[in-house]
Amino acid sequence: AQRVTQPEKLLSVFKGAPVELKCNYSYSGSPELFWYVQYSRQRLQLLLRHISRESIKGFTADLNKGETSFHLKKPFAQEEDSAMYYCALSAYTGRRALTFGSGTRLQVQP
Amino acid sequence: DVKVTQSSRYLVKRTGEKVFLECVQDMDHENMFWYRQDPGLGLRLIYFSYDVKMKEKGDIPEGYSVSREKKERFSLILESASTNQTSMYLCASSYSGPSYNEQFFGPGTRLTVL
Numbered sequence: 001a002q003r004v005t006q007p008e009k010l011l012s013v014f015k016g017a018p019v020e021l022k023c024n025y026s027y028s029g030s031p032e033l034f035w036y037v038q039y040s041r042q043r044l045q046l047l048l049r050h051i052s053r054e055s056i057k058g059f060t061a062d063l064n065k066g067e068t069s070f071h072l073k074k075p076f077a078q079e080e081d082s083a084m085y086y087c088a089l090s091a092y093t094g095r096r097a098l099t100f101g102s103g104t105r106l107q108v109q110p
Numbered sequence: 111d112v113k114v115t116q117s118s119r120y121l122v123k124r125t126g127e128k129v130f131l132e133c134v135q136d137m138d139h140e141n142m143f144w145y146r147q148d149p150g151l152g153l154r155l156i157y158f159s160y161d162v163k164m165k166e167k168g169d170i171p172e173g174y175s176v177s178r179e180k181k182e183r184f185s186l187i188l189e190s191a192s193t194n195q196t197s198m199y200l201c202a203s204s205y206s207g208p209s210y211n212e213q214f215f216g217p218g219t220r221l222t223v224l
Contacts (some may be wrong), residue, residue, distance in 0.1 A: 009150065042180060043114075044153075044200065044215040086152060097143055097214060100153040 002027040004089050006101035013077050014109050017082040021072040021104050023061075023087030031089045033063055034098070038084040047072075047085070057081070077108045113137070114216040116201055120178040129188040131219050133201030140206035142184035143213065144168075144176065156199075160185055160206060170176045191223045 003026045013019055017067045025031060035047040048056045050063040050070060070087060084105050088098040117132035133142065141160050145153040145168075155168030157176040165176050173195060177185040184203075188195055199219045205211040 004152075014196075043217050044202075046212050049212075088153075097155045097158050098153075099155075100145075102150055102152040 002089050002099045003029065004087050004099050004101035006085075006087055006104050008104045009102070010105045010107065012107040012109065015079055016076050019074045019077045019081070019106065019108075020074075021085050021087075021106065023070045023072065023101060025068050025070065025087075025089050027068075027089060027091060029091060030063075031091055033061070034088045034090070035059070035061055035070075035072050036086045036088055038086070038101075040083070044086070079108045079110060082106055082108045083084055114201055114203055114214050116166070116199075116216040116219050120220050121220075122224065123188075123191050124224050125192060127176050127188075127191050127223075129221065129223075131186040131188075131199055131201075131221070133184045133186070133203075133216055134182055135184075135203040135214070136165075136182065137203065137205075138181065139203035139214075140181070141186050141204045141211075142178065143202040143204075144174075144184065144186045145169070145200045145202065147200055147218070153200065156186065183197060188221075191221075193223050195221065196223045208216060 004022045034048045037047040038044045059074045084104045087101040114135045119211040125131050143158040144156040147153050154170050159165045159178040175187045202213040204213045
């Protein structure tokens with residue numbers, strides 16, 4: 001069975017500081033990894049996925065299969081980045097549902 | 111623009127009541143999902159459906175059932191609500207295909223069971 005771990009419940013940084021939201025996973029096969037974000041009073045939405053290798057809103061995430069990690073990074077945090085972030089995994093076989101981590105709340109202070 | 115709507119934003123029910131949560135999507139998605147979202151636990155899958163009348167249990171199906179009579183609609187049923195089912199319930203939908211397709215979420219229903 002797959003599992004996603006986000007060790008930090010809360011991450012508080014000042015505006016302009018670098019941000020790294022940690023995500024580790026366990027899965028015996030080759031997974032697809034995602035970051036979802038939920039801003040205050042908005043619905044959960046996809047931020048980025050590892051296969052696209054994009055930078056979205058200045059965020060990047062690299063899949064490290066050796067360390068089974070998919071950490072989310074941004075070099076300079078903005079106040080509008082304050083939100084709840086969830087790391088999620090999808091297995092290529094079996095069901096198409098996502099396995100989510102417990103989430104990390106990012107607070108960017110002015 | 112994909113739209114996933116849920117019938118209620120807030121719901122208050124009493125212990126033992128039968129509760130229906132409705133979800134509708136307008137993008138002809140094959141897959142639909144019900145999650146519950148709890149602080150410190152993230153999102154946990156209750157049930158999902160990959161076609162009309164088809165359903166599969168997720169990680170926490172106990173105390174819940176689902177119905178999918180039409181492609182666009184996926185209902186979550188709490189047969190006899192209990193206080194430990196107080197939570198935020200999220201519906202999602204996605205296309206089916208050989209690789210993962212993005213899941214689109216509804217706004218959520220916050221259910222309180224007294």
